[in-house]
Amino acid sequence: MTSEREHLPPETRSAPALSWAVAPGWQPFWYAYLGFCWWQAGVGEVAHAGTASAALAVAFVPAGKLAGFLSEAAFYWLWWRGGGRRLPYWRFFCVVASASLADVLAIRLAEMAHTASPALAAWLAALAGLQAWRGGAWGSPALRVAFGTLGILTAVRIGVTAHAQSRALGIRGAVALAWTAVVWVLGRIALLWLTDLARGRSPLPLH
Amino acid sequence: MVRIVWFSLAVAFVFLGTVWAVDRGRRWDTPRLGSAGFETLRGARSVRRDSRGVLVVPLNPACPHCLAAWRRLTEACPGEPRCEDRVALLVDVPGRPSRAALARLSARTLWWDRRGVWRARWGHRVYGERMRFDGSGSYLGTSAPALP
Numbered sequence: 001m002t003s004e005r006e007h008l009p010p011e012t013r014s015a016p017a018l019s020w021a022v023a024p025g026w027q028p029f030w031y032a033y034l035g036f037c038w039w040q041a042g043v044g045e046v047a048h049a050g051t052a053s054a055a056l057a058v059a060f061v062p063a064g065k066l067a068g069f070l071s072e073a074a075f076y077w078l079w080w081r082g083g084g085r086r087l088p089y090w091r092f093f094c095v096v097a098s099a100s101l102a103d104v105l106a107i108r109l110a111e112m113a114h115t116a117s118p119a120l121a122a123w124l125a126a127l128a129g130l131q132a133w134r135g136g137a138w139g140s141p142a143l144r145v146a147f148g149t150l151g152i153l154t155a156v157r158i159g160v161t162a163h164a165q166s167r168a169l170g171i172r173g174a175v176a177l178a179w180t181a182v183v184w185v186l187g188r189i190a191l192l193w194l195t196d197l198a199r200g201r202s203p204l205p206l207h
Numbered sequence: 208m209v210r211i212v213w214f215s216l217a218v219a220f221v222f223l224g225t226v227w228a229v230d231r232g233r234r235w236d237t238p239r240l241g242s243a244g245f246e247t248l249r250g251a252r253s254v255r256r257d258s259r260g261v262l263v264v265p266l267n268p269a270c271p272h273c274l275a276a277w278r279r280l281t282e283a284c285p286g287e288p289r290c291e292d293r294v295a296l297l298v299d300v301p302g303r304p305s306r307a308a309l310a311r312l313s314a315r316t317l318w319w320d321r322r323g324v325w326r327a328r329w330g331h332r333v334y335g336e337r338m339r340f341d342g343s344g345s346y347l348g349t350s351a352p353a354l355p
Contacts, residue, residue, distance in 0.1 A: 082209045190220060193227035200326075201235055202333035205351035 018168035021094045034097055035062035037104045044111060069097045075183070076165060085169050095164040102157040106149060127152045141204040146192035158184055235330035240344035243324045245296065248309060250316030253344075260347070262291045263318075263338040265298040265325050268308050273335030276352040280337070281313065283353070291339070294318055298325045298334070 022030045042061030073093040080087045106128040113124040113132035125133035131148025138144040162177040169176075195204070240253070240261065264280065266273050277295060295314035297304060309317065325331050331338075335352030 078209055078212055082213055186220070190223060193223050196227055197230055198332060200230075200332035201330040201349075202336050203349055203351040204333065 017170065018088055018091045018095075018164055020091055021098045021164075027094065031097065034100065035066075037101065038062045038065045041104050041107045044107065065100065066097075069093060069100065072096050076161075079179070079183075080165070080169060087165065087168050092164055092168060096161060099157045099160040102153040102160075103149075106151065106153040109153075125151065129154060140196070142192050142195035142199065145195045145204065146188045154184075233330065236328045238329045238331075238338060238340070238346040240340050243320070244322060245318035245324070246321050248297070248304070248317045248319050249314065250294075251292070260291045260342060261294055261340045261344075263294045263296050263340065265296045265320070265331065265334055265336060265338070266312070267299050267334050268297065268304065268312065270334045273352065274312070276335035278313070279353050292316065296320055296325065299323070 020027075039058065039062050042058035070093065073089055073096050076092065077087045077089050109124045109128035110132040113121040113128065116124060122133060125131075129149040129151035131144055132151075138148075158180050159177065162180040163173060165171070165180065166173040166176040240263070262280075264273075264277055266277055268274070281293060293314070294316045295312060296318045298320045300319065303321075304319065331349070333352065337350040337353065339347040339349070341347055
């Protein structure tokens with residue numbers, strides 16, 4: 001995989017073939033809609049925390065997600081730049097932000113799974129992630145935090161991100177998918193470590 | 208420049224993993240009330256022998272989440288005979304709390320972890336969790352903070 005990233009002849013490193021995921025004229029409205037969706041997802045979390053400061057914090061959820069999308073796009077831009085390729089940053093950012101709707105949907109489905117019948121909850125867990133599966137036996141709460149979102153919707157988001165890189169850079173889809181999946185796994189491992197360091201021997205309030 | 212960024216990210220990842228491995232490999236003391244040496248700020252100084260047990264809730268005055276969890280806990284079981292004794296344990300407070308700060312905290316029994324035992328020796332780090340001890344002060348287990 002590394003060899004393909006680093007040693008393709010210069011003529012194959014062509015101009016981007018990645019079109020805008022959303023037409024530029026519609027983007028202000030589209031980003032506003034995404035911000036609204038993430039704000040709503042944050043409202044659901046406030047219902048669990050139930051404090052005034054949490055209600056204030058929910059206002060920052062869209063801003064936090066925006067920072068996350070910018071960082072994710074910058075990460076991949078840097079990654080391919082290291083191999084001599086140029087990923088069109090803002091077009092790719094538009095894909096990353098748009099694909100996050102899969103995460104919003106996963107959060108909604110996971111909430112539904114808490115009150116659904118066991119059979120339905122199992123199906124919802126397949127879509128939204130293993131954390132929604134009631135029969136799931138997690139060895140560690142940090143493991144659940146890190147990998148609990150692993151489901152079909154996460155796979156779709158990874159696939160969309162990889163497809164955009166493949167289109168933009170003219171590389172094989174399997175290569176882009178492999179790198180994107182590796183980056184996702186490494187990010188989740190880092191999250192597992194951070195969660196464990198934050199909790200020590202304390203249990204986590206997971207629902 | 209790009210190489211420097213990647214090198215820094217790789218170093219940060221390895222460093223984080225090392226810190227995690229060292230932290231998980233540490234041996235922590237089993238919580239025990241008798242030897243903790245908490246300072247009593249209000250209410251009972253120690254666990255009664257005939258007590259039904261004690262629920263110790265680590266709190267920090269600067270943490271609204273854990274104070275809200277404490278309020279929920281006391282409102283859910285406000286001193287009925289079957290309830291465990293509830294103790295608010297002030298943690299991560301380096302100096303003696305002011306009278307004004309103490310007045311804002313509604314608790315019949317209030318202890319202060321002056322020596323940082325809860326974090327440094329027991330290895331616990333989540334405010335508002337519920338640590339259960341029996342009548343002799345032996346540790347029974349810990350539950351996550353009460354959710355609304």
